[in-house]
Amino acid sequence: xxxxxxxxxxxxxxxxxxxxxxxxxxxxxxxxxxxxxxxxxxxxxxxxxxxxxxxxxxxxxxxxxxxxxxxxxxxxxxxxxxxxxxxxxxxxxxxxxxxxxxxxxxxxxxxxxxxxxxxxxxxxxxxxxxxxxxxxxxxxxxxxxxxxxxxxxxxxxxxxxxxxxxxxxxxxxxxxxxxxxxxxxxxxxxxxxxxxxxxxxxxxxxxxxxxxxxxxxxxxxxxxxxxxxxxxxxxxxxxxxxxxxxxxxxxxxxxxxxxxxx
Amino acid sequence: xxxxxxxxxxxxxxxxxxxxxxxxxxxxxxxxxxxxxxxxxxxxxxxxxxxxxxxxxxxxxxxxxxxxxxxxxxxxxxxxxxxxxxxxxxxxxxxxxxxxxxxxxxxxxxxxxxxxxxxxxxxxxxxxxxxxxxxxxxxxxxxxxxxxxxxxxxxxxxxxxxxxxxxxxxxxxxxxxxxxxxxxxxxxxxxxxxxxxxxxxxxxxxxxxxxxxxxxxxxxxxxxxxxxxx
Numbered sequence: 001x002x003x004x005x006x007x008x009x010x011x012x013x014x015x016x017x018x019x020x021x022x023x024x025x026x027x028x029x030x031x032x033x034x035x036x037x038x039x040x041x042x043x044x045x046x047x048x049x050x051x052x053x054x055x056x057x058x059x060x061x062x063x064x065x066x067x068x069x070x071x072x073x074x075x076x077x078x079x080x081x082x083x084x085x086x087x088x089x090x091x092x093x094x095x096x097x098x099x100x101x102x103x104x105x106x107x108x109x110x111x112x113x114x115x116x117x118x119x120x121x122x123x124x125x126x127x128x129x130x131x132x133x134x135x136x137x138x139x140x141x142x143x144x145x146x147x148x149x150x151x152x153x154x155x156x157x158x159x160x161x162x163x164x165x166x167x168x169x170x171x172x173x174x175x176x177x178x179x180x181x182x183x184x185x186x187x188x189x190x191x192x193x194x195x196x197x198x199x200x201x202x203x204x205x206x207x208x209x210x211x212x213x214x215x216x217x218x219x220x221x222x223x224x225x226x227x228x229x230x231x232x233x234x235x236x237x238x239x240x241x242x243x244x245x246x247x248x249x250x251x252x253x254x255x256x257x258x259x260x261x262x
Numbered sequence: 263x264x265x266x267x268x269x270x271x272x273x274x275x276x277x278x279x280x281x282x283x284x285x286x287x288x289x290x291x292x293x294x295x296x297x298x299x300x301x302x303x304x305x306x307x308x309x310x311x312x313x314x315x316x317x318x319x320x321x322x323x324x325x326x327x328x329x330x331x332x333x334x335x336x337x338x339x340x341x342x343x344x345x346x347x348x349x350x351x352x353x354x355x356x357x358x359x360x361x362x363x364x365x366x367x368x369x370x371x372x373x374x375x376x377x378x379x380x381x382x383x384x385x386x387x388x389x390x391x392x393x394x395x396x397x398x399x400x401x402x403x404x405x406x407x408x409x410x411x412x413x414x415x416x417x418x419x420x421x422x423x424x425x426x427x428x429x430x431x432x433x434x435x436x437x438x439x440x441x442x443x444x445x446x447x448x449x450x451x452x453x454x455x456x457x458x459x460x461x462x463x464x465x466x467x468x469x470x471x472x473x474x475x476x477x478x479x480x481x482x483x484x485x486x487x488x489x490x491x492x
Contacts, residue, residue: 150408150427153297153300154315154316154319156300156301157296157297157300157305157306157309157315157318158309158314158315159314159315159316159319160314160316161316162315197411197412198412199412201412201413201415201416202415202416203415203416203417203418203419203420204411204412204415204416204420206415206419206420207419207420207421207424208420218421219421219424221421221422221424221425222421222424222425222428225425225428225429225432226428226432229428229429229432229433229435229436230432232436233432233435233436233439236436236440237436237439237440237443237444240440240443240444241443241444244443244444244447246367246370246371247370247452248452249370249371250369250370250371250372251452251453253372
């Protein structure tokens with residue numbers, strides 16, 4: 001009998017917990033939906049077109065739009081500071097970085113539009129990110145040299161493996177080369193390369209990554225390599241074509257001589 | 263009867279090497295050109311044929327491996343020929359080649375009535391052969407440097423690898439132009455060979471072809487035959 005009683009008690013406790021849990025979850029959902037519904041009565045379009053498909057779909061409007069339950073809504077500054085509420089870590093990194101004067105939305109989409117980074121259309125997806133960095137950096141040597149590099153070409157053609165800007169420069173804590181904590185500081189760059197290239201071998205991270213090809217300085221060997229092969233190709237192919245044309249001319253001559261002979 | 267005799271020009275190893283070379287060469291050209299001209303619409307089209315860039319690049323590395331294997335095969339082959347006592351200096355450039363070029367140009371321009379007589383390999387064929395040697399060193403060497411930069415960087419400064427990347431692409435353009443303009447003219451598009459010489463497949467030339475293209479070799483073969491029968 002005692003055994004049966006115990007079993008009965010367990011079933012009872014389990015059922016009550018289950019009912020409570022379902023109730024709790026429903027309560028939260030109802031609150032969120034109700035809050036959204038409240039806002040939706042006026043802002044239906046915003047909600048359905050954007051937020052519903054964004055990563056913030058489960059965040060209540062009032063989390064960011066504080067005090068907006070009153071009407072007319074208060075004048076409010078919805079800056080990056082608000083993102084901090086949930087994204088404290090990356091916010092602090094970002095505030096320390098060279099980009100501290102920007103807003104979160106300078107690189108990410110607006111809070112309503114922001115979609116998961118694995119989505120190929122996301123502004124910070126691997127295939128889109130370089131373009132976004134280019135909005136500010138397009139005319140700089142680091143940017144143009146990246147585009148000409150194998151990293152850049154692979155990315156341009158849709159490689160998911162080739163390095164993008166943030167793979168080397170970090171995403172939020174982007175620091176100047178001179179900062180000892182920077183991923184591209186001379187002391188750290190070998191380790192940064194090793195995140196993809198396996199070993200931080202001696203010499204691998206030495207030399208320049210971003211440069212313009214000029215006839216003097218670091219890139220002189222590359223400049224003269226281009227010159228050498230360009231002229232080698234022009235001269236060799238020109239001679240071969242001349243040889244072909246002369247041979248064809250002689251074939252024509254032979255046909256004419258034969259005709260004249262007949 | 264002598265007119266229908268076939269003359270063995272390339273043995274089975276040389277023919278396999280040639281097939282390995284042209285299969286890998288075409289594969290490398292298609293995928294490599296898409297990388298060199300990455301901003302064009304046709305580059306995007308080629309990438310789509312492979313599904314995605316990462317697939318195309320792996321294909322490039324597989325084809326590169328095939329070409330390197332072909333080169334290794336050839337080097338082993340010529341060493342084996344030496345060990346078997348069949349070593350030949352026929353591919354070596356000689357003073358006769360320079361004279362032949364001069365003679366041929368005079369012939370082309372109508373100053374001579376007949377073209378120069380070639381031995382086993384004409385200067386054109388020697389040029390093609392050594393061009394591949396030079397190309398393999400430049401493109402194969404630079405390709406390996408880029409494929410294994412972690413290892414390469416332990417022995418050479420980084421600017422060497424960065425220059426190698428330029429040499430890889432530029433020398434490849436020279437090779438592609440030489441093959442698809444010059445070599446294709448010589449073995450496909452010229453009126454005698456069109457639509458294509460079949461010696462790469464059969465390995466054999468007819469008596470007429472030998473008389474036309476390698477008269478001195480033909481004379482030598484007959485001379486040696488006569489000496490043997492004596």
